[in-house]
Amino acid sequence: MRSIDVNTIIDESRFTRFHWNIVLLCSLLLVVDGYDVFIYGSVLPQLMEQWQLSPTEAGSLASWALFGMMFGALFFGPLGDKVGRKKGIALCFLLFSTATIINGFASTPLQFGICRFLAGLGCGGLMPNAVALTNEYAPKKLRGTLVALMFSGYSVGGMVAAGLGIWMLPNFGWQSMFFAAVVPLVLLPLILARLPESVGFLIRQGQQQKARLVLGQLAPQKALAAGELDYHEAKGGKASVAELFRHNRTLCTLMLWVSFFCCLLMVYALSSWLPQLMKSAGYSLGSSLSFLLALNFGGMFGAIAGGWLSDRLGLPRVVVGFFLFGAVCIAMLGYNSPMPVLYLLIFIAGATTIGTQILLYASVAQFYSLSVRSTGLGWASGMGRIGAIAGPMLGGVLMAAQLPLSANFMAFAVPGAISALAMVVFAISARRGAVTQPTPATA
Structure with a gap:
């Protein structure tokens, strides 16, 4: 019996309604994921007033969810490989939605804090499973673009959190923001009914007929009636961490880790403290939340535009440019600017911080060879999670010090400058041919 190469069918498939369905559904999942992550920044001003939280306590409370995300990614990410992407997504979605409702x-x-930690576990596990499912079914020539589009749902979730907060917080209180999670929970069965299972998982489980039906939707022009389906999965995820520092990779690996740490520090420091900082500067709660809306709108734009620019100018140039531009705009937020200029600065800050996360993942994927790529991505992401935990704490310490507004934003801008310098060093080291040339990949 002849063998049918599933990888080739997926790589060479034309973009169809089936692909659009996966991207749309996974984007919706990340909208809810992003809402849950960014909700804290929306409710923080009211929490500090009601519970008389000090800035340091508020910063520590924000980190509970981020600790949960770190452990959730470590546990639920691999779990999806064992039980299937759909079951992994359903479990994570159910966990963070339920915890969010109870949080109210x-x-x-x-x-x-306990509810935020549990919600973080689900959020941290959902993202790798949704990304893996989108990546698995995407045609090779569109893979980077479709993953970037799917990732934009995360920023849309932040926009929804800010938009709902403008209306719901003054009228119904901070609890209503968490009770709103019941809506996506009701929609979960509909999403799962239309979301396909990983074809690789189906083949590993010996469910050839189910895999054949899925592939029939993906590539209806292919004849799949005869032959056994064969799916090749990339190996190399078990490479030791020491491999990241061999073959003259040490400097580049460290610079990638620094960039990830600083990037996510900025993202979560801004998302947690931007409304409170602007409120303390004299802006109303509604205006402060509209700034968070602009930040996430910029993040959605930056993710898509960054991928498009990287295909034309190269990843290192775009990443360095984004970080430098972002650092300048964040530093300028602390000065008295006309409202249109202020919104523009916040929009650019979101585009060059939230949007740059995806470009950093692409940079890691380009740099490491296949045998150590999974390990490189995992450890770089881990360094980023540490930065994400440190970001809200840094904001709390700065607020407790009662520094001028300009000094707070200047402190948030410094990691951007450090990231830009680290990526310059990374690009120079890689260009000198210190390591074997990686397999080209798009952003």
Whole structure:
């Protein structure tokens, strides 16, 4: 019996309604994921007033969800390989939605923090499974673009959190923002009914007929009636961490880690503290939340535009340019600017911080060879998670110090300058041919 190469069918398939369905559904999942992550920045001003939280306590409370995301990615990401992407997505979605709803009943900071940690577990596990599913079914020539489009749902979730906050917080209180999670929970069965299971998982489980039906939707022009389906999965995820520092990769690896740490530090420092900082500067709660809306709108634009620019100018140039531009715009937020200029600065700050996360992942994928790529991505992402935890804490320390507004934003801008310098060093080292040339990949 002849063998049918599933990887080739997927790589060479034309973009169809089937692909659009996967991108749309995974984007919706990330909209809810992003909402859950960015909700804290929306409710923070009211929480600090109601519970009399100090800035340091508020910063620490923000990190509970980020600790959960780190552990969730480590546990639920690999779990999806064992039980299937759909089951992994359903479990993570159910966990963070339920925890978020219960969060609305929290009456103490401790109860609030525990619920945020549980919600973070689900958020951290959902993203790698949604990304893996989109990446697995995307045609090779569109893979980077489709993943970037799917990732934009994360920023849309932040926009929804800010937009709902403008209306719901003054009228219904901070609890209503968490009770709103019941809506996506009701929609979960509909999403799962239309979301296909990983074809690689189906083949590994010996479910050839189900895999054949899925591939029939993906590439209806192919004849799949006869032959056994064969799916090749990339190996190399078990490479040791030491491999990241061999073959003259040490400097480049360290610079990537620095960039990831600083990038996510900026993202979560801004998303957690931007409304409170602007409120303390004299802006109303509604205006402060509209700034968070502009930040995430910029993040969505930056993710898509960054991928498009990288295909034409090269990843290192775009990443360095984004970081430098972002650092300048964030530093300028602390000065008295006309409202249109202020919104523009915040929009650019979102595009060059939230949007640059995807470009950094692409940079890692380009740099490492296949045998160590998974390990490189995992450890770089781990360094980023540490930065994400440190970001809200840094904001709390700065607020507690009662520094001028300009000094706070200047401190948030410094990691951007450090990231730009680190990526310059990375690009120079890689260009000198210190390591074997990686397989080309698009952003």
